[in-house]
Amino acid sequence: MVSGEEIRKLKLTAEKCRANVIRMVKSSKHGHIGGTFSAIDILTALYFYTMKIDPQNAGMEDRDRFLLSAGHKCMAQYAVLAEKGFFDKKYLDTYGKLHSKLPGHPDMHKLPGIEANTGALGHGLSIACGMALGLRADGKKSKVYVVMGDGELPEGSNWEAVAVAANYHLDNLVVFVDNNGLQISGKTEDVMNMSPIDEHFKGFGWATKNIDGNNMEEIITALDSIPLEKGKPTAIVAHTIKAKGLSFGEGKAEFHYWSPSENEIEIADKEIQERILNIQNKE
Amino acid sequence: MLAEYFDPRKEFGKAVTELAKENDKIVVLSADSGKSSGFGDFMHLFPDRYYEFGIMEQGVVGVASGLATTGKIPVFCAIAPFVTSRPFEMFRNDLGYMQQNVKIVGRNSGFTYSDLGATHHSLEDFAIIRMIPGVVVLAPQDPGEIKNAVKAMIEHKGPVYMRIGNPKIPVLFEEQDFEIGKGKILQDGTDVTLISTGSTTAAALEAGKALEKQGVSVQVIGMPTVCPLDAELVINAAKKTGKIVTVEEHYMDGGLGTLVSEVCSQQYPVPVKRLGVPKVYATTGSYDELLEYYGLNAKGITKSVLDFVQKNKRSV
Numbered sequence: 001m002v003s004g005e006e007i008r009k010l011k012l013t014a015e016k017c018r019a020n021v022i023r024m025v026k027s028s029k030h031g032h033i034g035g036t037f038s039a040i041d042i043l044t045a046l047y048f049y050t051m052k053i054d055p056q057n058a059g060m061e062d063r064d065r066f067l068l069s070a071g072h073k074c075m076a077q078y079a080v081l082a083e084k085g086f087f088d089k090k091y092l093d094t095y096g097k098l099h100s101k102l103p104g105h106p107d108m109h110k111l112p113g114i115e116a117n118t119g120a121l122g123h124g125l126s127i128a129c130g131m132a133l134g135l136r137a138d139g140k141k142s143k144v145y146v147v148m149g150d151g152e153l154p155e156g157s158n159w160e161a162v163a164v165a166a167n168y169h170l171d172n173l174v175v176f177v178d179n180n181g182l183q184i185s186g187k188t189e190d191v192m193n194m195s196p197i198d199e200h201f202k203g204f205g206w207a208t209k210n211i212d213g214n215n216m217e218e219i220i221t222a223l224d225s226i227p228l229e230k231g232k233p234t235a236i237v238a239h240t241i242k243a244k245g246l247s248f249g250e251g252k253a254e255f256h257y258w259s260p261s262e263n264e265i266e267i268a269d270k271e272i273q274e275r276i277l278n279i280q281n282k283e
Numbered sequence: 284m285l286a287e288y289f290d291p292r293k294e295f296g297k298a299v300t301e302l303a304k305e306n307d308k309i310v311v312l313s314a315d316s317g318k319s320s321g322f323g324d325f326m327h328l329f330p331d332r333y334y335e336f337g338i339m340e341q342g343v344v345g346v347a348s349g350l351a352t353t354g355k356i357p358v359f360c361a362i363a364p365f366v367t368s369r370p371f372e373m374f375r376n377d378l379g380y381m382q383q384n385v386k387i388v389g390r391n392s393g394f395t396y397s398d399l400g401a402t403h404h405s406l407e408d409f410a411i412i413r414m415i416p417g418v419v420v421l422a423p424q425d426p427g428e429i430k431n432a433v434k435a436m437i438e439h440k441g442p443v444y445m446r447i448g449n450p451k452i453p454v455l456f457e458e459q460d461f462e463i464g465k466g467k468i469l470q471d472g473t474d475v476t477l478i479s480t481g482s483t484t485a486a487a488l489e490a491g492k493a494l495e496k497q498g499v500s501v502q503v504i505g506m507p508t509v510c511p512l513d514a515e516l517v518i519n520a521a522k523k524t525g526k527i528v529t530v531e532e533h534y535m536d537g538g539l540g541t542l543v544s545e546v547c548s549q550q551y552p553v554p555v556k557r558l559g560v561p562k563v564y565a566t567t568g569s570y571d572e573l574l575e576y577y578g579l580n581a582k583g584i585t586k587s588v589l590d591f592v593q594k595n596k597r598s599v
Contacts, residue, residue, distance in 0.1 A: 065352075108381060109382070115352065116348075116352075116377075116381060117376060117377075117380045117381045120372055120376050123372075123376060123377055125345075126341070126342045126343075126344075126345020126346050126348075126349065126373070126377070127345050127346070127348050127349040127352075127377055128349060129342075129345070129346050129349060130345065130346035130347060130348055130349020130350040130351070130352070130353075130357075131349040131350070131352055131353060132349070133334065133346065133349070133350060134349065134350040134352070134353025134354070134355050135353055137310075137331070137355075138353065138354075156341075157342055157345065157373070160336075160339045160341060160342030161342050161345065161346070163337075163342075164336060164339075164342060164346060168334075
């Protein structure tokens with residue numbers, strides 16, 4: 001059972017990661033803020049609580065793997081990797097710049113800690129299945145964690161991989177669906193209704209759970225119960241708020257991609273710093 | 284003496300299986316395609332290294348990428364269009380961009396599935412796969428070369444696309460080690476160079492002999508690596524014979540002929556005639572009928588080379 005103090009620290013880290021994201025947006029003047037902020041609590045929990053990884057040895061053989069199938073949320077991953085010490089935070093200031101190690105979608109050859117070149121949607125889960133199969137074949141205990149977006153679920157290739165994971169009983173595979181309910185054109189359920197997401201995964205043979213994906217206690221409780229069922233891959237449908245933590249952008253589809261004014265950046269910075277102080281004061 | 288003929292798929296499957304006895308990293312992926320790809324023995328010898336996925340080519344390419352990240356050497360063989368044009372983005376991103384050590388083999392390539400129609404033909408696979416940076420494209424030309432190309436493909440670190448046919452093919456050469464990126468002069472000549480790859484090389488050699496009898500001295504080059512092309516061999520041929528004919532079971536655009544033309548136009552411009560299929564959905568019939576119809580058998584190649592030589596007599 002995780003302590004209240006540990007949860008408080010994870011919440012603090014998540015806010016620091018949000019601050020890292022704002023630093024990147026300042027550099028590039030734009031970025032996929034909506035999905036980045038909806039998923040960042042999950043990534044924080046994975047990197048700072050669950051995953052067996054070594055920032056000094058990113059390619060460690062027995063590491064757990066993380067794949068961001070929704071590669072456009074990469075600012076969340078960069079923020080978390082930087083906070084964890086995989087690379088110097090000065091590189092956050094290169095986001096969007098020529099030859100940056102931090103491109104707008106992740107590149108495994110440029111940055112330690114990136115396991116796959118995602119960005120085209122619907123690719124991550126197949127790659128993750130291959131990783132999970134290979135690791136299991138070698139008798140490794142490593143797990144493979146994937147964050148997908150609800151908006152990418154209509155890609156048919158996802159469901160090929162969903163079938164593979166169930167067919168091969170990949171209980172070393174864990175998927176978070178960052179279900180923020182919005183995509184560029186509006187509400188995901190209006191654009192292409194893929195609900196009930198949990199039932200679809202379950203129908204293929206996955207074990208599933210619904211959580212509030214911006215609630216650290218719920219994320220940690222879910223992670224502590226993996227695999228939900230032995231012999232089954234796990235799908236956690238994380239109900240989140242798009243642009244969570246950006247008061248004027250929360251729950252708005254137009255904040256999928258954000259080109260902020262200087263005023264907006266200032267407000268965002270201030271809000272995050274206030275939350276960081278609040279959490280620190282609770283020590 | 285009549286040449287011996289072998290099934291290219293069986294030769295391929297046998298070669299992978301033999302290598303797998305020594306190399307436990309090799310795994311085989313099947314999209315309901317393993318048995319027809321010559322993996323009957325592999326699946327029984329190595330059941331733990333044989334993964335069946337059902338009809339799922341896009342997913343399988345992604346899974347292969349993931350397996351390769353764990354050190355495996357995945358080999359995935361199915362009908363050529365289904366492992367090239369269908370999962371193209373997975374090939375490009377998950378194998379090419381990620382530079383994963385995966386071997387994709389398109390069988391029944393070209394129009395060897397002649398009567399099954401254009402959905403089952405692959406006349407653009409060279410063109411599309413060679414545009415993915417860092418991917419090697421191979422088209423071995425006879426049974427022994429398939430075996431040795433498989434060995435080179437497995438030893439090569441990085442993504443490879445190999446194309447093989449379906450009908451039995453004759454033994455053309457003495458077996459020798461396969462070097463990726465190298466072509467070979469199969470017949471010497473001075474008037475014109477005929478460059479072939481994969482399934483058309485047997486007919487190209489036959490055409491070469493027929494042309495000699497008609498007084499045309501033909502240099503025949505076998506080019507089992509389409510990408511990276513052996514540019515040095517092409518330039519030397521251009522210098523030596525002053526004109527080049529290419530032949531391939533592929534659209535005349537985008538494949539070997541285009542690659543040869545690119546090299547010549549940049550480095551030693553000479554007339555290049557590209558033999559292949561015009562950019563249409565190829566008609567159906569027996570394999571031999573299609574080769575005849577598109578002028579890709581020995582008779583058709585001979586006629587095209589003769590016409591080309593006459594139109595491009597070297598000015599002295």
